[in-house]
Amino acid sequence: MNSLSEPRKWERFFWPIFASALLLALWHYSVVWSGTKVFPSPREVEKGMGELLRHHVLWRDIVDSLRRVAAGFGAAVLLGVPLGLTLGWYPAANQVVNPVMQVLRPISPIAWIPVAIIFFGVGDRAAMFLIFLGAFFPIVVACISGVSNVPSVFRRAGRNFGLTAPQLLAKVLLPAALPQILIGLRIALGIAWLVVVAAEMIAVDSGLGYLVIDSRNSGKRYDLVVAAILMIGVIGLVLDLAFRRLEKLRSVRWGFRFES
Amino acid sequence: MQDENTARTNLRVQLRPIAFIAALLVLWSIGVRREPSHLLPGPWGVVGGIADLVRHGLLVKYVVASLFRVTWGFVLAVVLAIPLGLTVGWNRRAEMALNPILQILRPISPLAWIPIAILWFGVGDLAAIFLIFVGCFFPLMLTAINAVQSIPAVYVNAGRNFGLSSAALVYRVLYPAVVPNLIVGLRITLGIAWLVVVAAEMIAVSSGLGFLIVDARNAGNRYDLVLAGMLIIGVIGLMLDMGMRSLEKVKSFRWGYSED
Amino acid sequence: MSLTQPVSAPAAVTIKLSVEHVSMVFERDGKSTHVLNDISLKVGDGEFVCLLGPSGCGKSTLLNAMAGFLSPTSGEIKVSGEVVRKPDPRRIFVFQERGVFPWLTVEGNIGFGLSKLPRAEREQRIAHYVKMVGLEGFERTYPQELSGGMKQRLEVARALAVNPDMLLLDEPFGALDSITRLIMRGELLRIWEAERKTIVFVTHDIDEAVQLADRVVVMSARPATIQQIVNIDIAHPRDISSPRYLELRDGIFQQIGLAHKL
Numbered sequence: 171m172n173s174l175s176e177p178r179k180w181e182r183f184f185w186p187i188f189a190s191a192l193l194l195a196l197w198h199y200s201v202v203w204s205g206t207k208v209f210p211s212p213r214e215v216e217k218g219m220g221e222l223l224r225h226h227v228l229w230r231d232i233v234d235s236l237r238r239v240a241a242g243f244g245a246a247v248l249l250g251v252p253l254g255l256t257l258g259w260y261p262a263a264n265q266v267v268n269p270v271m272q273v274l275r276p277i278s279p280i281a282w283i284p285v286a287i288i289f290f291g292v293g294d295r296a297a298m299f300l301i302f303l304g305a306f307f308p309i310v311v312a313c314i315s316g317v318s319n320v321p322s323v324f325r326r327a328g329r330n331f332g333l334t335a336p337q338l339l340a341k342v343l344l345p346a347a348l349p350q351i352l353i354g355l356r357i358a359l360g361i362a363w364l365v366v367v368a369a370e371m372i373a374v375d376s377g378l379g380y381l382v383i384d385s386r387n388s389g390k391r392y393d394l395v396v397a398a399i400l401m402i403g404v405i406g407l408v409l410d411l412a413f414r415r416l417e418k419l420r421s422v423r424w425g426f427r428f429e430s
Numbered sequence: 431m432q433d434e435n436t437a438r439t440n441l442r443v444q445l446r447p448i449a450f451i452a453a454l455l456v457l458w459s460i461g462v463r464r465e466p467s468h469l470l471p472g473p474w475g476v477v478g479g480i481a482d483l484v485r486h487g488l489l490v491k492y493v494v495a496s497l498f499r500v501t502w503g504f505v506l507a508v509v510l511a512i513p514l515g516l517t518v519g520w521n522r523r524a525e526m527a528l529n530p531i532l533q534i535l536r537p538i539s540p541l542a543w544i545p546i547a548i549l550w551f552g553v554g555d556l557a558a559i560f561l562i563f564v565g566c567f568f569p570l571m572l573t574a575i576n577a578v579q580s581i582p583a584v585y586v587n588a589g590r591n592f593g594l595s596s597a598a599l600v601y602r603v604l605y606p607a608v609v610p611n612l613i614v615g616l617r618i619t620l621g622i623a624w625l626v627v628v629a630a631e632m633i634a635v636s637s638g639l640g641f642l643i644v645d646a647r648n649a650g651n652r653y654d655l656v657l658a659g660m661l662i663i664g665v666i667g668l669m670l671d672m673g674m675r676s677l678e679k680v681k682s683f684r685w686g687y688s689e690d
Numbered sequence: 691m692s693l694t695q696p697v698s699a700p701a702a703v704t705i706k707l708s709v710e711h712v713s714m715v716f717e718r719d720g721k722s723t724h725v726l727n728d729i730s731l732k733v734g735d736g737e738f739v740c741l742l743g744p745s746g747c748g749k750s751t752l753l754n755a756m757a758g759f760l761s762p763t764s765g766e767i768k769v770s771g772e773v774v775r776k777p778d779p780r781r782i783f784v785f786q787e788r789g790v791f792p793w794l795t796v797e798g799n800i801g802f803g804l805s806k807l808p809r810a811e812r813e814q815r816i817a818h819y820v821k822m823v824g825l826e827g828f829e830r831t832y833p834q835e836l837s838g839g840m841k842q843r844l845e846v847a848r849a850l851a852v853n854p855d856m857l858l859l860d861e862p863f864g865a866l867d868s869i870t871r872l873i874m875r876g877e878l879l880r881i882w883e884a885e886r887k888t889i890v891f892v893t894h895d896i897d898e899a900v901q902l903a904d905r906v907v908v909m910s911a912r913p914a915t916i917q918q919i920v921n922i923d924i925a926h927p928r929d930i931s932s933p934r935y936l937e938l939r940d941g942i943f944q945q946i947g948l949a950h951k952l
Contacts, residue, residue, distance in 0.1 A: 185523050186526060266446045266450045268447070272671075273661070273664040276668055278629050280625075281643050288470060288653075326759055326785075329777040330759075330783050331803040367542050368539050368542075371542070382545060406537020
């Protein structure tokens with residue numbers, strides 16, 4: 171809409187590849203030019219990645235991280251969605267609970283580590299609890315706003331057809347709020363991915379986060395550090411894209427504006 | 431007559447959240463007494479902890495340290511990411527080029543950058559500020575890009591119709607049009623910054639609220655200070671959020687939000 | 691010249707809807723807005739009545755009260771002798787736009803109120819109404835792929851599928867272009883002839899009112915009162931260039947105080 175002519179189809183692939191190549195070149199030459207002995211060049215990172223894959227370390231760590239995310243995120247969905255829907259449906263209830271949530275929400279899940287360790291000890295469960303905390307609040311908030319943003323036409327139409335309150339919730343509010351709820355879930359999943367990496371750097375000894383810290387601590391293997399970081403980025407992106415596919419389902423498509 | 435009744439109902443309605451909090455505090459006291467390791471303090475213990483911090487002058491010192499880092503990291507990110515993001519968003523090809531790179535870097539927890547931060551900046555303030563900067567940069571850039579792309583084409587066409595030069599178009603159409611979206615993005619990113627600073631302080635520096643939590647636990651299991659620290663983190667995070675929301679209320683920005 | 695009828699409907703017909711001295715006052719931030727002022731009206735079974743008035747005059751408010759979404763501040767609304775207290779599937783409301791559920795297909799929408807029926811009967815009804823409103827072939831389409839006119843047809847089908855006693859339409863064609871509007875008016879009349887429901891239709895379009903209704907209730911600006919009730923005694927299909935049509939229409943124009951020439 172704003173610059174010059176419409177980009178052509180091939181340009182969709184050309185420009186990203188061009189920019190990435192440029193970036194890699196910049197990276198490579200800054201490493202060479204600064205003469206650093208520690209920071210890896212792109213090629214070293216590539217070799218490091220291969221090393222990780224070959225020793226099967228990488229796969230196990232990926233699975234561990236994903237496992238924890240699944241558990242923590244799953245729990246957050248199971249608890250957070252009903253709570254959020256209820257609070258959205260009964261604004262009076264929301265008003266009561268809101269102050270407590272507003273104070274708890276800005277506390278980084280990482281700050282909960284000492285408390286988590288008391289209840290769950292050091293290990294998987296503590297990490298899952300932290301992930302749960304990180305995902306819980308965004309999910310609740312998204313559900314509340316999803317329900318309260320349902321246009322009143324739908325609510326009125328539902329009542330008009332004689333639906334009882336539970337039926338109204340299930341047959342009108344939930345489908346109407348679903349697009350916004352899905353967005354909240356996607357964002358919460360992204361947060362869960364951030365938290366799991368951070369939690370693994372502190373409280374457990376497996377997973378991608380742990381791989382990052384461990385590679386540095388045992389031998390200053392910065393090539394592995396960067397390789398692990400990139401892996402974290404790629405998997406996080408894959409999770410996000412997978413979730414976006416859900417948004418394309420026909421019964422929720424209507425709630426999103428997609429690029430043509 | 432009418433006013434008396436409404437005043438009484440208003441008071442009752444406002445008391446409900448307070449009653450809820452009181453109920454939670456009671457539950458907390460009971461739960462703490464039954465907890466086996468007797469490490470967690472009850473509500474009064476936390477109050478004592480806060481008093482302790484105030485007495486030793488640590489409360490102000492740590493809060494200031496955390497806010498200092500957040501401010502620097504956040505402001506740096508804003509100053510770099512917003513103009514860059516606006517420019518990239520305006521230019522379709524630039525966006526095409528950079529988007530994949532941004533999408534891979536975005537899901538990487540800022541904490542995963544710690545080894546690199548320490549490598550470049552050593553342990554200390556600068557490393558923490560760098561982490562906050564990284565945590566804010568990508569979301570801000572994506573917000574800016576998104577804001578530009580959401581400008582309805584009609585506005586741009588109207589501007590061109592009236593013969594505005596490119597510079598004037600940017601100043602008189604683009605900027606006012608993106609401001610509401612940007613402010614919301616700023617608020618959300620400030621929240622992220624607050625989460626990152628706490629986490630960063632738990633790992634990489636020796637002052638600030640995050641450090642307080644880690645230190646209080648390590649040096650003697652002072653869980654009253656741990657919880658006190660968490661509470662303060664929550665409250666200050668909330669205040670930051672409310673501060674940004676009041677910015678959203680400034681009249682000249684309000685056009686971006688629909689009136690109720 | 692236009693005829694002003696007394697407030698009651700033609701004598702031989704049973705009264706379906708009775709509005710008795712209804713007033714509506716809205717309180718907001720301490721300010722009272724008088725929207726409706728002592729409205730009384732009787733609508734006969736199977737009648738097509740239009741509420742006509744400028745935007746914001748309160749006709750939608752009256753319609754919402756008839757449906758049971760709002761309660762009158764004073765006065766009563768009765769349908770078939772019962773006081774209206776809440777929304778009911780016997781009085782289905784058709785909204786101006788975006789009333790169809792976007793997450794359901796055409797079939798899903800029409801079948802929305804039919805969940806209590808056995809499957810075979812439900813499918814039969816859905817098929818019947820899909821055909822009646824002319825949406826064959828679109829059964830599995832989602833509303834976002836339908837045009838505005840088609841969406842309104844869908845909403846009417848959904849309303850009719852539950853076999854209501856009354857249809858309340860709130861400027862249903864307001865969001866459509868004028869050509870589609872003309873077509874839709876014809877469709878509505880066709881459907882009404884097939885299934886003789888009582889219809890109360892809100893509009894701000896004088897022509898629309900005279901083309902569709904048996905009686906046009908002309909309402910004043912807020913606080914709304916009934917200025918006049920015009921009996922449209924032209925049989926369907928109405929010739930919109932016939933002298934009688936123009937006479938009735940001009941009468942209303944004048945009543946509302948609008949000049950003949952632009």
